[in-house]
Amino acid sequence: MLIYLTEFLAHYISGFGVFKYVTMRTIMSVLTALVLSFIIGPKVIRWLIRLKVGQSVRLDGPETHLVKTGTPTMGGVMILFSVTISVLLWGDLTNHYLLIVTLTMLAFGVIGFIDDYKKVAYKDPNGMRSRTKYLWQSIIGLIAAYSLFAMAQVPTEHELLIPYMKDTFIHLGAWTVVLSYFVIVGTSNAVNLTDGLDGLAIMPTVMVSAALGVFAYMTGHLYFSAYLTIPYIPGVEELTIFCAALAGAGLGFLWFNAHPAQVFMGDVGSLSIGAALGVVAVAVKQELVLFIMGGIFVAETLSVILQVGSYKLRNGKRIFLMAPLHHHFEQKGWHESQVIVRFWIVTIFLVLIGLASLKIR
Template sequence: MIYHLCNFLIPLSDFFSFCRLVNYISFRAIVAALTSVIFIFLFSRRFILFVHRRCLLDQVRETGVHSAFDKSGTPTMGGVLIIGAVLFSMIVWGSWDSPFLLASVGGMLWFGILGFCDDFSKVKMRSGDKGLSERAKLILQGLFAAAFAWFCVGPLAPLGPKLATSLYVPFYKYPLMDLGPYLYGIFIFLFVIFVSNAVNITDGLDGLAITPALFVAAVLGIFAYVEGNRIYSAYLYYPYLRGAGELTVFGAAFVGAGLGFLWYNAYPAQIFMGDTGSLAIGGTMAVMSVLLKQEMLFPLLGGLFIAEALTSQIQDKIGVRWVGRRIFFRAPLHHDLQHKGIAETKVVIRLWIVAGILALISLATLKLR
C-alpha cells in the first residue's frame, strides 16, 4: 500500500522525493520488521485474553514427559498473531505485483488455515489427539504442494524456463542437473509436505520452534537480497531472479513477527502458536526455499527441523510399526533429551544454539562455492 502510494507521489512534486526510500529493499525490510513487531505488541495481550474467554486452550497429548501436563490450559492458536502481523506488514510495505510475494503469502495462509482447523478441532473435541486426521492433513497439504509445483515448473514459472527445473546444491556454483518438469515437480511436492510437517513436529516446547524459524527466515531473506540483485548475484555466481528481492521484505516481516511472538512464547509460555503457526511457518519456509532455488540448502539450514522430523518418523514408522519396539527413549528429539534428564529451558536454548550455528554455516555458502 505505502510502496505503491509513494511511487505514485514521487513524480508529482519534489516535495515527495523522500518517498524514493521505498524503492530500497533494505529500507522496506527494516520497516516491515518493525511493523510486525509493533503489531504483535499491540494485539498480543488482547488476543490472549480473547482466547482465554473463548476457552481456546491447548489440549495436551500423551508424550511420556510429565512436565507437559503442567501446560494444559495454555492459550493456543497464537499462529494467528504471527500470520496477522506478517500479512499486515506486507499489505503496508509489500509490492504486490511480485509473484514471489504472492506465492509466499499464499503458502502461509493456506497452511495457516489448515493448522487453524486442526487446532479448532482439538479444542472442540477437548483432546490433543482428535484434530484433523493424518490423511486429511496430507491431502490438504498435497493440494497446495501440487498447485505450487505446477506454478514453479509450468508455463507461468516466475524463474523462467531455463532455471525452473534446475537443481542447485550448496558449495557449488552451477546447477547440478536439470531434473525436467515432471521429476522436479514431484520433488517440490514432497519437499513442501515434508518441511511443513517438520516444523509442526518441532513445536513441542516453549519457544523451541520459533527461534530456529527466525534463523531460517533471516538467512533466506539474505539469499533473496543477493539473488534479486543483478550485481551481487553475478559477483557471487548465483542465478539472477528478477523480483526475488521482495522475499527479503517478506522474510524481514516474518522475523519481526517471530521476535514479537517469542516475547510471549518464551518459557513459561503465555500462548502457544499451535498448528496454526507451526504449519504456516513450515509452509512459508518451503515456499521460500523453492522460489530461491535453495531446497538443497534446507537440510543444512533447517537441520534441527530435519532431525526432529526424522527421529519422530523413525520412532513411529520403523520402530513402533515395523520393528515393534521403540528405537529412541522418546521422540521427537526434544522429548528424548528431556527424558534423559535435561531441563526444558536448557534443551530449548541448546537447540537454539545448534540452529544458530547451522544458520551461520549456511550463510557461508554464499561465498564458499
C-alpha cells in the same frame, strides 16, 4: 500498498524515493510485523482465554508438561496477521513470488486452524485425521509448486542447485514440481513436529527466515548474484520483504511464547510458517541449503520416522526414549529450557553453515 503511495509522493518530496529500495522496505517490514505482534499479542491471548481455547497435553509425554494443560493455543493467528499486514503494506503486490508464498502460508494456516479447533473443541490432542490433513496439505502444496514452475522466468528455476559447488546444477524439468511439493509439505510438517516446547520452533524459524531473506535479496540482485555465482532470478528479491515480516512477527510472538509460555502457536502457526519457508527456499533455489539450515526441523522429523519404523519392524523396540527428539532429551534429564536454548545454538551454527554457501563455491 504503501509502495504505490510513496512512489506518488516521491514526485513532490524526494525523500520518499528511498522506499523504492527493497532494503528500506525490508527494514520497515520487520519493524511493522514486530510492533503489530507486540500490540495485538495481549489482545489475542485474552481473546483465546475467553474462548477457552486451551491446549490439550498428551498424557504419555513428560509429566512436567501437564501444568501446561489449558494454556491458550492457536496463537499462530497473530503471526499470520502480522506477516500479512506487513506484506500488504510494504510488498509489491504485483510480484507473483510474494503472492504465492503469502497465499500458501494463509492456506496452510486454514488447515492448521481447523486442526486446532478440533483439538480444543473435542479435547483431543490428535485433532484432524492425519490422512485428511495430509490430503489438504498435498493439494495446496502441489498448487504452490506448480505455480512456481509455471511462472518461472529463467531456466535455472527448473534446476536443483548444489550448494558449495560452482555452477553445478541438476536439471529436473517438470520434476521440479515434485521436489517443490516435498520441500513445501515436508517443511510444514517438520516445523509442526518441532513445535513442542516453549519457543523451540519459533526461534529457529526466525533465524532460517532471516537467512533465506539474504538469499532472496542476493538472488534477485543482478550484480550480487553474478559476483557470488548464484542464479539470478529477477523479482525474487521481493521475498526479502516476506522473510523480514516473518522474522519480525516471529520475534514478537516469542515475547509471549518464551518459557513459561503465555500462548502456543498451534498448528495454525507451525503448519503455515513451515510451508512458507519451503516456498521461499524453492523460489530462491536453495532447497538443499534449507535442509542444512533447518537441521533441527530435519532431526525432529527423522526421529519420529525412525521411532515409528523401529517400533513396527522391531516388535515394539524404540530407538529414542520418546519422539520427537526434544522429548528424548527431556526424558534423559535435560530441563526444558536447556533443550530449547541448545537447539537454538545448533540452529545458529547450521544457519551460518548455510550462509557460507554464498562464498564457498
